[in-house]
Amino acid sequence: MTRGLGRVFSGFKRLVTLSVMWSMKHPMYSVPLRSPSVRSMAVLPLPFGKPKDLSLPNATWGPEMMQLYEHYNSLCKVEVEAEGGQKKVPWKRIPGYNRLLKYATGGVYLSKMIQSKARLFTRNIREPGAAFEYALFINSEEEKCVGIWQVGHLLEGPPGHVHGGAIATIIDTVTGCLASLSGAVMTANLNINYRSPIQLGNTVVVESIVDKREGRKKFISCKVTSPDGTKLHTEATALFLSIDINQLLLGR
Ligand SMILES: CCCCCCCCCCCCCCCC(=O)SCCNC(=O)CCNC(=O)[C@H](O)C(C)(C)COP(=O)(O)OP(=O)(O)OC[C@H]1O[C@@H](n2cnc3c(N)ncnc32)[C@H](O)[C@@H]1OP(=O)(O)O
Structure with missing residues (x-):
């Protein structure tokens, strides 16, 4: 099984790597508000269709979320x-799909082959507004990422507040982005460090x-x-290590 997956993966590896690199540089992420013409490089024709970009506004987004998105x-x-x-154009919006591999050309096929039921944790609840609503914006010049998040009722920890x-x-x-x-x-x-709760x-x-x-x-x-920006909810530091994606996917 692992060897079979290895063969499938190695066929796509170069394609995915190249297209991810290309996609980070391509201006496709500058999608105008409510533009119906979201160009996605993950779009390959049949048989899987077009992945839905989940980082675009929907009817559950409140005024603050919309204001930030427009900004x-x-x-x-x-x-x-x-x-x-x-x-x-240093700022880019990162399109959001329910699987990371849909991000790149070839990913649509790969994500169907590798654990087809897998879903990105933050995108696994289909009901709009119920859990994580978000969009990510990245500035590669300043090495900065900003996320705007609206946190829904399924994320309760302490009563009325986010877990x-x-x-x-x-x-x-x-x-991570x-x-x-x-x-x-x-x-x-x-x-x-959790400084003040989020409703x-x-x-x-x-x-x-x-x-x-x-x-x-x-x-x-x-x-x-x-x-x-007046209320600080949380502060954090993170350490990320670059990895060989082959090793992760093939479990080596
Ligand atoms: C591609 C474009 C797509 C863009 C589209 C984005 C759109 C949307 C984004 C969504 C983004 C989601 C982001 C989710 C990201 C996860 O949630 S990842 C899941 C949670 N993390 C894990 O499960 C990781 C589990 N841990 C591991 O696999 C391994 O420990 C690691 C982290 C890969 C490191 O292992 P390793 O490569 O063998 O490294 P190792 O030799 O142990 O250590 C190397 C160095 O790091 C240090 N180190 C290792 N661990 C630690 C530690 N915990 N603390 C301090 N130092 C450490 C070591 O001391 C060593 O230091 P030096 O001696 O070299 O100075």
């Missing part, structure tokens, strides 16, 4: 001067930056605040 989405259209007089494990998930996702800018990583360490249904902003790199290690810090 960061508008940053995704701002060009800045880069080296050699060229223009760059600490759900907050850890949010932090792991935002810092930033850490994976240059390739596959795993979380080695997550250190969280269910509320929207929060999660900002993360790279503090330091040492070989395979990336040290990232993160804070979770209210939308206007």
